[in-house]
Amino acid sequence: xxxxxxIRAVASGDTTEVQSLIQHPMxxxxxxxxxxxxxxxxxxxxxxxxxxGKVVFTALWGPAISKDPYLKFSFKxxxxxxxxxxxWVDNKGASDSFVGKIQ
Amino acid sequence: xxERPDAPDRARRLVLKGAVAGGLAGLxxxxxxxxxxxxxxxxxxxxxxxxQKTEADALKALYGKSAEASDKVSLDAPEIAENGAVVPISxxxxxxxxTGIAVLVLExxxxxxxxxxxxxxxxxxVASRLKMAKTSKVVAVVESGGKLFSATKEVKVTVGGCxx
Numbered sequence: 131x132x133x134x135x136x137i138r139a140v141a142s143g144d145t146t147e148v149q150s151l152i153q154h155p156m157x158x159x160x161x162x163x164x165x166x167x168x169x170x171x172x173x174x175x176x177x178x179x180x181x182x183g184k185v186v187f188t189a190l191w192g193p194a195i196s197k198d199p200y201l202k203f204s205f206k207x208x209x210x211x212x213x214x215x216x217x218w219v220d221n222k223g224a225s226d227s228f229v230g231k232i233q
Numbered sequence: 234x235x236e237r238p239d240a241p242d243r244a245r246r247l248v249l250k251g252a253v254a255g256g257l258a259g260l261x262x263x264x265x266x267x268x269x270x271x272x273x274x275x276x277x278x279x280x281x282x283x284x285q286k287t288e289a290d291a292l293k294a295l296y297g298k299s300a301e302a303s304d305k306v307s308l309d310a311p312e313i314a315e316n317g318a319v320v321p322i323s324x325x326x327x328x329x330x331x332t333g334i335a336v337l338v339l340e341x342x343x344x345x346x347x348x349x350x351x352x353x354x355x356x357x358x359v360a361s362r363l364k365m366a367k368t369s370k371v372v373a374v375v376e377s378g379g380k381l382f383s384a385t386k387e388v389k390v391t392v393g394g395c396x397x
Contacts, residue, residue: 145356158364160342178273186355188273192283194338194346196319196362205355217272227272 135228139214146208146232148179148187150201150216158193173221174199180215181208181232208232283345288337288372291345295335296381300374303328303382308373310388314365317390323360324373326382331357333376340369365390 134153139146152174159171177189186205208214210232217227282294292299305328314320324334334357335348341364349359357375365371368390374383 156364158342160366175275175278176273184354185352187352188277188350189359189361190278190348190350192343192346194341194343194364196364200360200362202323202358202360203349203355204358207354219273219275221275223275225272 133228134226135216135218137214137216137228137230139208139230139232141208141210141212141232144206145204146181146206146214147204148202148214150177150179152177152199152201152216152218152226154198154218154220156193156195156197156199160193171221174218175221177201177216177218179203180217181205181212186214279348282348283343285344286342288339288344291337292335292374292381295345295348296333296374296376298381300372300381300383303375303384306373306375306382306384308371308384308386309360310371310386312387313389313391315391317365317367317392320363320365320388320390321360322363322371322373324358324375324384326357326375326377328357328375328377328382331375331377334359335374335376336361336363337372337374338363338365338369339372341366 137150139148154174157169157172161169163169171193173193174191179187187203212232213229215229219225282291285291285294306326309323331351336346337344338346346363370385370387372383372385374381
């Protein structure tokens with residue numbers, strides 16, 4: 131299965147800027163479907179980024195984050211060709227991870 | 234709340250923990266280029282903070298304190314969001330030693346939208362996209378040196394993003 135995660139990390143000087151997109155419905159639990167039934171909450175809870183064996187960023191998300199969430203952050207260190215790993219877990223226990231390269 | 238069936242990697246982590254307890258850590262680590270890290274773990278998620286209905290309660294549940302306004306926190310959000318389902322928000326801060334950033338939408342059913350942990354070496358900057366039910370104040374909170382600092386901006390929403 132194709133990964134749910136797309137990541138673009140670019141090193142510039144001593145800083146690496148990371149942008150990621152994750153495919154996820156991020157259902158809030160407040161929206162009704164066409165039959166008037168509440169769609170139960172289904173959203174990512176934790177996203178973690180690792181570089182060089184160290185966690186460089188952790189996102190804790192509620193259902194108020196938009197569908198197919200986008201995230202941008204930056205950290206010091208990281209150079210072209212380094213691995214950067216992303217992993218997420220949602221409120222139903224589903225998870226995914228992906229290893230990208232810094233450009 | 235929702236049930237969280239044990240994910241396979243959680244089971245794997247238990248096995249790893251068992252290996253460490255059994256004194257096999259050296260053997261296990263020897264086969265990795267650097268120490269294997271646990272993936273994102275739902276146990277880290279502050280469920281209580283995400284249930285709160287007010288800014289004060291959410292910050293208390295998350296950090297155990299309240300925030301004071303600061304011009305060293307900068308919140309970038311549109312003045313008018315045509316689509317409340319996708320509101321781009323970015324938070325940056327010039328404060329030193331930032332360890333966390335939180336984003337709150339005061340008129341949403343649950344106030345807290347997101348909390349970010351910033352380890353040493355990462356920059357005090359985050360951008361993402363939020364859902365907003367209606368026109369509301371958005372508050373960015375930055376944790377620096379054990380204190381909380383905030384910036385507030387009102388975002389007008391023409392079409393709400395929480396359905397109904």
